[in-house]
Amino acid sequence: MDQERTLKNLLEKKTLKWIFVGGKGGVGKTTTSSSLATLLAQNGVKVLIISTDPAHNLCDCFDQKFSGKEPTPVAGIENLWGMEIDPTIDPNSLNFPDFEGFETDQSTKNFLSEIISQVPGIDEAMSFSALIKSLDKYNFDVVVFDTAPTGHTLRLLNFPNLLEKGIEKIIALKNKFQGILSSIAGQQNFDKLFGDLEEKKKTVQLVVNQMKDPNRTTFVAVCIPEFLSMYETDRLVYELAKYEIDIQNIVINQVLYPNETCKMCRSRAKMQKKYMDQILELYEDLHVVIVPLQESEVRGVENLKKFCQLLLTQQEIPKIPE
Ligand SMILES: Nc1ncnc2c1ncn2[C@@H]1O[C@H](COP(=O)(O)OP(=O)(O)OP(=O)(O)O)[C@@H](O)[C@H]1O
Ligand SMILES: [Mg+2]
Ligand SMILES: [Zn+2]
Structure with a gap:
């Protein structure tokens, strides 16, 4: 079945809450x-x-400029806010579960970092989930994530699974060491620390469900028609399937439309076409969006608004003049 080669499907799907955009470095x-x-x-x-x-x-x-602390309105575009966050944090600064105003002594802290170190990546996952939670109060309809290059993004997407695993581990440890722990931390602190784990588990479960629900979460893979980027896209699609995260769109960016006179463009376009044909064939069930290489970089709201139109209009697959 031939899918329309635009991003329109994402605008039409009114149930979407999270859209992740990812791919190799520098592809767009x-x-x-x-x-x-x-x-x-x-x-x-x-x-x-x-x-x-x-x-x-x-x-x-x-x-x-954007703040890392709260959403900043984008000048010149109504209804749009932006934010730049740092998803890597210092694991020593964590309290798990993240109770505010809870004072832990050193031994409890040590114990917590011990647990945290048993689930690699849990620190990042926790800071990311705290961020997501902090956005609730703004009532955005949709959050679009501009992610870091692939490896990092895959870790990010795994965050609900990690949280789930982390909490289960802590519940297990809690049950095993109940007596010792409450005497180290004090019964009151112990209850504060571990009391609502089951509640927390439910919250995490909601995030997991949202992540895996194709009506609410989807991924857009961006690539350029070159070997390394293709290779990464395949890996991305494979990993997304493993995490049960939906993908409907692949953007092939920086596509050349050569004329007869330029040998360089013609030969690059030939190379691009080879990879483009592969993607179009391999991912025929997805919306594969072809985006032409522009004469200049895309900077500033006015240029961006023009670029937007390219994502809504189906572009021809380039023909290579002989
Ligand atoms: N179709 C295009 N035509 C011309 N320039 C483009 C096109 N797409 C993106 N660019 C330009 O290419 C550069 C890289 O694009 P962009 O910053 O979107 O990539 P990125 O994948 O976010 O990179 P990074 O991995 O560094 O975050 C930018 O200067 C952008 O303006
Ligand atoms: Mg970028
Ligand atoms: Zn040329």
């Missing part, structure tokens, strides 16, 4: 996610775009 993740966020906002949806890439470049794309 920020440009694509910012454009998609802009399109949604123009449709009257209240949108937040979050960059989870420590090397942020939302600011370059929108040509404005």
Whole structure:
């Protein structure tokens, strides 16, 4: 079945809450996610775009500064907010479960970091889940995630699973060491620390469910038609399936439309076409969006708004002049 080669399906699916945009470094993740966020906002949806890439470049794309603490309105685009966060944190600064105002003594702290170290990645997962929770109060309709290059993003997507695993581990330890722990931490602290674990587990379960629900969460893979990027896209699609995360769209960015006169463009386009044909064939069930290489970089709101239109119009597959 031939799918329309645009991002329109994402605008039409009104149930979506989280859209993750990812791919290899430099392929156009920020440009694509910012454009998609802009399109949604123009449709009257209240949108937040979050960059989870420590090397942020939302600011370059929108040509404005963003805070890491709270959503900042994007100048020139109604209904759109932006935020740049740092998803890596210091594990020593954690309290698990994250009770505010809870004073832990050193031995309890040691115990907690011991548990945390038993589930690799749990620290990141916890800080990310705290971030997600902190967004509740703003009531965004959709959150678009501009993610870091693939490896990091896969860790991020695994965060609900990790949390689930972490909590189960803690519940098991709690049951095993109940007596010793309560005497170390004091019964009152013990209850505070471990009392509502089952409750926490339910909250995590809700996040897991949202992540795995194709009506609420989807992933957009961005690539360029070159070997390494193709290879990463395959890996991404494979891992997403493993995590049971939906994907409906692949953006092939920076596609050349050569003319007869330029030998360089013609030969690069030939190379691109080979990979493009592979993707179109392999992912015929998905919306594979072809985006032409532009003459200049995409910076600032006005350029971004023009770029948006490319994602909504089905582009021809380039023909290579002989
Ligand atoms: N189709 C295109 N035509 C021309 N320039 C483009 C196109 N898509 C993206 N660019 C430009 O390419 C550069 C990289 O794009 P972008 O920042 O979106 O990539 P990224 O995947 O987010 O990179 P990083 O991995 O560094 O975050 C930017 O300067 C952007 O303006
Ligand atoms: Mg980027
Ligand atoms: Zn040329």
